[in-house]
Amino acid sequence: MPGTPGKTCKRILALILAAMTLIAVSACGKKPSSEVVIDIDSPSKTQPAAAPTTAPTEAGETPAPETPAPTDEPSPGTPPAIISRSGSYVTYEGTNVMRVDDRAYEMCVYLEDVAKQYAEIIEAVAEALSGRARVFDMIIPMSYGIMMPDDVRPKISYYIDMKECIAKTYSYMPKVNTVSVFDTLMMHRNEFIYFRTDHHWTARGAYYAYVQLMYKLGKTPNRLSDYREVSFDGFLGTMYKDSGNDQALLPAEVVYAYYPVSEGVKMTIHASNGKVFEYPIVCDVTNYNASAKYDVFAGEDNPLTVFTNPAVTDGSSCIVIKESFGNAMMAFICDHYSTVYEIDYRYYKGSIVEFAKEHNVNDVIFLNNFMMISSKSNVGKLAMIAK
Amino acid sequence: MKKLLCLFFAVLIAAGLCACAKNDEPFDAEKAYARIISEVRFEDELRDMTDYAAFVFGDAAEGAEVRMLNADDKYEDAVIMFILKDASDAGRAEEAIRAYISERKTEASRYNPEEVTKLEKAVIYTNDIYVFCVISNDASTASKILGQ
Numbered sequence: 449m450p451g452t453p454g455k456t457c458k459r460i461l462a463l464i465l466a467a468m469t470l471i472a473v474s475a476c477g478k479k480p481s482s483e484v485v486i487d488i489d490s491p492s493k494t495q496p497a498a499a500p501t502t503a504p505t506e507a508g509e510t511p512a513p514e515t516p517a518p519t520d521e522p523s524p525g526t527p528p529a530i531i532s533r534s535g536s537y538v539t540y541e542g543t544n545v546m547r548v549d550d551r552a553y554e555m556c557v558y559l560e561d562v563a564k565q566y567a568e569i570i571e572a573v574a575e576a577l578s579g580r581a582r583v584f585d586m587i588i589p590m591s592y593g594i595m596m597p598d599d600v601r602p603k604i605s606y607y608i609d610m611k612e613c614i615a616k617t618y619s620y621m622p623k624v625n626t627v628s629v630f631d632t633l634m635m636h637r638n639e640f641i642y643f644r645t646d647h648h649w650t651a652r653g654a655y656y657a658y659v660q661l662m663y664k665l666g667k668t669p670n671r672l673s674d675y676r677e678v679s680f681d682g683f684l685g686t687m688y689k690d691s692g693n694d695q696a697l698l699p700a701e702v703v704y705a706y707y708p709v710s711e712g713v714k715m716t717i718h719a720s721n722g723k724v725f726e727y728p729i730v731c732d733v734t735n736y737n738a739s740a741k742y743d744v745f746a747g748e749d750n751p752l753t754v755f756t757n758p759a760v761t762d763g764s765s766c767i768v769i770k771e772s773f774g775n776a777m778m779a780f781i782c783d784h785y786s787t788v789y790e791i792d793y794r795y796y797k798g799s800i801v802e803f804a805k806e807h808n809v810n811d812v813i814f815l816n817n818f819m820m821i822s823s824k825s826n827v828g829k830l831a832m833i834a835k
Numbered sequence: 836m837k838k839l840l841c842l843f844f845a846v847l848i849a850a851g852l853c854a855c856a857k858n859d860e861p862f863d864a865e866k867a868y869a870r871i872i873s874e875v876r877f878e879d880e881l882r883d884m885t886d887y888a889a890f891v892f893g894d895a896a897e898g899a900e901v902r903m904l905n906a907d908d909k910y911e912d913a914v915i916m917f918i919l920k921d922a923s924d925a926g927r928a929e930e931a932i933r934a935y936i937s938e939r940k941t942e943a944s945r946y947n948p949e950e951v952t953k954l955e956k957a958v959i960y961t962n963d964i965y966v967f968c969v970i971s972n973d974a975s976t977a978s979k980i981l982g983q
Contacts, residue, residue, distance in 0.1 A: 544941065565890075647945060686944065686945050689944075689948070690944065720907065720908040720909070749946065751908075772945075772946070794908075795908050795909075819941075823938050823941075823942070824890075824891050824934070824935070824938065825891055825935055825938045825939055825942070826938070826942065827890075828887050828890040828891040829887070831887075831890050832886060832887050832890075
């Protein structure tokens with residue numbers, strides 16, 4: 449039986465209401481289309497491509513002689529060969545660290561556009577200080593470029609020519625006195641110039657680079673035998689941790705440090721918290737954690753550290769702009785100036801150019817490691833103080 | 836009975852529309868930015884790093900404004916906000932942020948290992964032309980503010 453017109457009307461009304469309800473509820477369930485939630489653990493394009501992984505190998509790269517004769521001249525010639533025992537490498541997931549035998553390496557990338565920005569910053573400082581101070585730049589190779597065994601290099605598809613990358617970066621700073629140390633370190637690659645478990649170089653590696661720096665500065669470097677040496681054992685560095693404490697990297701290493709030749713050099717730290725205090729240039733790290741033994745050098749990383757050398761009375765001074773690699777070189781450099789201002793660009797807040805003018809320094813020396821020049825976040829920090 | 840049914844549907848519609856009105860409220864990026872700064876716990880005072888952001892993120896998205904607040908020295912705490920010219924640039928902005936975080940993780944693992952976790956927990960949120968990144972141990976508060 450058909451309903452009355454009133455009943456039909458009510459039914460239609462109820463149907464419309466039901467449809468509207470459904471539409472309203474359905475529309476509310478939608479999320480804004482522009483919202484994107486990022487998985488923060490996704491691999492970044494700035495990291496090296498995933499490397500092939502081989503089975504872990506037995507430890508044992510040819511041990512370097514601990515006391516080679518000191519060399520204070522550039523060493524042209526063929527670098528000593530390094531051949532691995534295993535002929536292969538191991539990578540550690542989620543890190544940019546790899547291992548060959550008992551030595552770990554930080555895999556390096558070269559981002560030319562960032563390195564060019566780095567070079568332009570140094571060039572700008574040289575221009576700003578033209579006629580006032582000389583500007584030097586040393587790009588410090590990583591062990592990946594120097595110590596990688598000759599037989600393993602060709603097996604790494606993404607292996608870069610670090611020497612060529614450094615040369616290319618130097619080509620972007622024609623007004624700067626560039627200091628090439630790649631060949632020098634290659635000539636000493638069979639010595640203990642880089643740690644096996646840590647990403648830094650050793651004081652011996654820093655010494656050989658210092659020699660080249662002094663030649664470029666027109667100064668006479670000291671001989672390694674001139675320095676008083678001290679050592680601390682039990683060092684297991686950053687890459688040991690990155691490896692998940694891979695036992696193949698054992699045994700722990702010895703950290704050697706050298707006191708300045710000059711007597712009475714004082715080091716004053718201007719810390720981030722505003723405190724100013726004297727501190728030993730070579731710190732006793734005997735009781736430090738195994739991972740912290742690199743702290744032996746020059747009071748670690750601080751915005752400003754000042755070295756005053758009463759043995760140099762000519763009033764000469766320089767600024768060294770560095771990250772932690774520079775720490776191992778400070779005990780050598782401070783022998784050659786009345787005052788050395790060491791600035792860690794990551795923590796310093798002022799202007800290098802203004803500082804150089806204010807203190808009338810003779811030389812401005814940039815000591816930066818190869819990884820830094822491709823790190824936009826770090827090059828950006830340098831840019832902030834290079835005004 | 837039918838009257839009751841009609842009333843029930845009417846209430847449902849009203850409730851549905853009301854809820855919709857709430858969800859469709861446009862995202863107020865400035866308000867969110869201000870709330871993040873005032874409500875999220877950071878380990879150190881944040882300072883304006885807009886110049887630094889221009890260097891690091893300047894070529895990520897053409898014409899974008901990038902704001903950045905960063906803790907001093909050894910803390911990685913930060914607030915980054917991209918205001919893009921075009922929402923289609925959001926992917927590039929996110930990529931630049933991820934690259935930044937990746938670099939900072941490498942740096943932190945070397946010098947401040949305790950900061951690595953903080954970087955891993957970083958909140959990245961995109962809404963239309965706005966891309967946010969908050970690096971803090973208090974990431975959950977940032978997520979709440981951003982409606983995640």
